[in-house]
Amino acid sequence: MKIDGTDEAIMAVLQRDGRLSNREVARRLEISEGQVRQRLRKLFNGGAIRFDAVTDGRAMGINFVAFVKVSVAPKDLEAFLQTCAEFEDVFYLAALSGRFNVMAVLCTRNAIDAMHIVNRRMRPLDGVNEIELRQVSGAIKHDYHEMVVPRT
Numbered sequence: 395m396k397i398d399g400t401d402e403a404i405m406a407v408l409q410r411d412g413r414l415s416n417r418e419v420a421r422r423l424e425i426s427e428g429q430v431r432q433r434l435r436k437l438f439n440g441g442a443i444r445f446d447a448v449t450d451g452r453a454m455g456i457n458f459v460a461f462v463k464v465s466v467a468p469k470d471l472e473a474f475l476q477t478c479a480e481f482e483d484v485f486y487l488a489a490l491s492g493r494f495n496v497m498a499v500l501c502t503r504n505a506i507d508a509m510h511i512v513n514r515r516m517r518p519l520d521g522v523n524e525i526e527l528r529q530v531s532g533a534i535k536h537d538y539h540e541m542v543v544p545r546t
Contacts, residue, residue, distance in 0.1 A: 395436065395437075397437070397442060401436075404437070405443060407419050408443070416430045416434065455503050457504060458500075458501070459501050460499070460500045460529045461497065461527070462497070462498040462499070462500055462516070462527050463494035463526045463527075463528075464495070464516065464524070464525050465494050465496075465522070465525075466523065467523065468495075470519070470520045471489065471495060471521065473519075478498060478519075483500050483501060483507070484498050484499070485500070485501045500527075508527065509527075512527055
């Protein structure tokens with residue numbers, strides 16, 4: 395799918411406020427509402443955009459955030475990633491280069507819950523060599539307008 399400047403402009407407007415109507419997006423960009431509707435359908439069906447609600451974790455009882463670096467044997471990496479991707483408290487999961495070839499972000503109610511996930515669910519998986527957990531002591535920046543790097 396080709397994305398042009400108009401598509402990018404529509405996405406930029408909606409990144410700032412995803413609740414805007416097609417009419418308002420069209421007004422801001424000085425294009426027709428039909429053009430916005432058609433392009434949004436193309437972008438949505440093509441997987442270029444999705445619409446999500448951003449929640450405040452503290453309101454949901456999330457009081458502990460940690461980065462978990464894991465060293466997994468290469469032959470077991472894919473299975474490890476697939477298993478951890480199903481964990482409800484894993485909010486971000488990525489394969490990395492280097493000694494620690496997996497990074498996960500855990501968001502839990504407390505440190506005990508995080509340690510339970512690490513020690514009882516991650517550590518027993520095949521190929522795990524080493525795990526390092528680092529608690530977030532304070533977030534300086536958290537941009538909710540994410541850009542996802544596609545998996546190749």
